[in-house]
Amino acid sequence: MSEKYREEYEVGFSPRLVMEEASRCLLCLDAPCSSSCPAGTDPAKFIRSLRFKNVKGAAETVRINNILGAICARVCPTERYCQAGCSRSGIDKPIEIGLIQRYITDFEDALKMDIVEVKEPNGKKVAVIGSGPAGLTAAAKLAEDGYQVTIYEKEAKAGGYLRYGIPEYRLPNQIVDKEIKRIVEMGVDIVLNTKVGEDIKIEELRKEYDAVIIAVGYSEGKMLPMFENNRKVIKAVDWLKKCKDKKGNVKVPENVLVVGGGDVAMDVVTSLKLLGCPHVTDVVYEQFSEFKASKKELENAQEQGVTIIDGYVPVAVARGGIVKFKHRVIPAELKVKADLIILAVGQSPNVENLGVELEKGEINAKGVRVPDTNVFFAGDIGHGEKTVVWGVRSGKEVAFEVKRFLGGKK
Numbered sequence: 102m103s104e105k106y107r108e109e110y111e112v113g114f115s116p117r118l119v120m121e122e123a124s125r126c127l128l129c130l131d132a133p134c135s136s137s138c139p140a141g142t143d144p145a146k147f148i149r150s151l152r153f154k155n156v157k158g159a160a161e162t163v164r165i166n167n168i169l170g171a172i173c174a175r176v177c178p179t180e181r182y183c184q185a186g187c188s189r190s191g192i193d194k195p196i197e198i199g200l201i202q203r204y205i206t207d208f209e210d211a212l213k214m215d216i217v218e219v220k221e222p223n224g225k226k227v228a229v230i231g232s233g234p235a236g237l238t239a240a241a242k243l244a245e246d247g248y249q250v251t252i253y254e255k256e257a258k259a260g261g262y263l264r265y266g267i268p269e270y271r272l273p274n275q276i277v278d279k280e281i282k283r284i285v286e287m288g289v290d291i292v293l294n295t296k297v298g299e300d301i302k303i304e305e306l307r308k309e310y311d312a313v314i315i316a317v318g319y320s321e322g323k324m325l326p327m328f329e330n331n332r333k334v335i336k337a338v339d340w341l342k343k344c345k346d347k348k349g350n351v352k353v354p355e356n357v358l359v360v361g362g363g364d365v366a367m368d369v370v371t372s373l374k375l376l377g378c379p380h381v382t383d384v385v386y387e388q389f390s391e392f393k394a395s396k397k398e399l400e401n402a403q404e405q406g407v408t409i410i411d412g413y414v415p416v417a418v419a420r421g422g423i424v425k426f427k428h429r430v431i432p433a434e435l436k437v438k439a440d441l442i443i444l445a446v447g448q449s450p451n452v453e454n455l456g457v458e459l460e461k462g463e464i465n466a467k468g469v470r471v472p473d474t475n476v477f478f479a480g481d482i483g484h485g486e487k488t489v490v491w492g493v494r495s496g497k498e499v500a501f502e503v504k505r506f507l508g509g510k511k
């Protein structure tokens with residue numbers, strides 16, 4: 102069964118289909134798609150190149166702007182960004198920008214194109230803590246301008262939630278490996294199995310490097326007090342990590358209860374089904390109309406046969422894995438018995454693990470510099486839980502600010 106979990110579930114475009122899709126594009130002058138990408142990618146430009154059969158030019162447009170272009174092509178919630186504003190929606194349906202970008206980056210990979218140029222070393226050193234999308238992008242943008250960058254990562258492999266969160270059927274780790282290889286080839290050093298705060302102190306980094314970027318994400322899954330110390334309970338991000346790490350070679354029990362209705366919950370329930378779990382019940386606090394999960398992922402979960410119950414809140418957990426719920430509005434109760442309970446009720450930051458005392462206000466809402474220090478923030482830790490493409494944007498922004506701070510490029 103784990104085969105299904107390992108296969109990319111969305112099929113990519115063939116050369117003929119990608120040209121057909123590109124030919125639907127209206128080549129709008131004001132290109133709303135291009136103004137609604139958080140990372141500043143210009144779909145109108147790469148679609149135009151594709152229409153002229155200039156796939157190489159299209160690949161340059163994607164890659165120069167977004168060092169994680171092949172990843173974003175797969176996981177970006179395009180319906181919320183570029184495709185939301187697409188003028189073609191008024192005629193039939195938006196252009197499949199994500200799938201077009203995927204075709205272009207697959208082409209780039211097949212041709213082993215080497216697009217990003219790296220300048221001569223400028224003698225300045227920057228440390229980045231965390232190798233998720235924000236840390237990787239910041240590192241690449243600085244390396245491009247000749248900075249010597251070292252990323253410190255607590256896990257055995259780099260990538261953050263790209264590697265250990267987003268399931269294999271949506272983002273295969275071989276794609277993550279390829280994107281990271283590109284960044285390493287730009288001269289970025291990645292020190293793995295090194296937790297800043299324990300294995301090395303942040304103060305040492307601040308002395309050794311001209312600037313330090315904290316990009317540690319929201320790496321802790323949240324726990325609800327009533328489930329604490331219950332051996333049948335696991336946090337969603339911990340379960341997803343185990344699954345991806347073992348390439349889906351994990352045992353799934355007969356009955357699994359998932360609590361939560363966001364995208365992370367949808368990843369859990371769909372993974373469970375693809376791994377062969379017969380009964381997956383997802384109980385969600387929100388009503389269907391208020392669900393936080395993307396429509397695409399919700400429909401995918403439903404197609405897999407997940408039972409989704411909306412509007413209930415857990416109130417007690419009894420012996421034998423029986424969880425009692427109450428309806429939010431009407432006087433109704435629900436009891437679900439499960440062999441395993443997976444909590445997908447959000448993630449939280451953990452700056453304490455860095456060994457620094459930071460006031461809330463010091464984590465600048467814009468994810469840049471802690472006042473009067475050489476310490477910067479990027480990614481979810483600076484902005485709250487966002488998306489991969491926001492991590493890319495924030496990585497670019499922080500790299501720009503570090504360059505300004507160190508007196509480099511204006």
Ligand SMILES: Cc1cc2nc3c(=O)[nH]c(=O)nc-3n(C[C@H](O)[C@H](O)[C@H](O)COP(=O)(O)OP(=O)(O)OC[C@H]3O[C@@H](n4cnc5c(N)ncnc54)[C@H](O)[C@@H]3O)c2cc1C
Pocket residue numbers: 176177178230231232233234235236253254255256259260261262263266267268295296297298316317318319320338341364365368454455479480481482486487488489490492
């Ligand atoms: C299950 C799941 C599915 C998701 N699906 C999508 C999706 O489909 N599309 C989308 O756009 N977004 C998705 N997201 C959100 C997206 O993954 C995050 O917004 C993004 O990864 C945040 O990037 P980041 O670089 O800030 O942090 P992270 O990706 O969390 O990376 C932080 C890194 O810092 C490391 N770290 C933490 N503390 C230390 C320390 N003390 N020392 C050294 N290293 C440390 C961590 O190990 C980690 O590698 C998903 C998130 C989850 C959890």
Ligand code: SF4
Pocket residue numbers: 125126127128129132133134135144145148186187188189196198
């Ligand atoms: S908004 Fe849609 S139709 Fe217009 S240029 Fe962008 S992809 Fe093409």
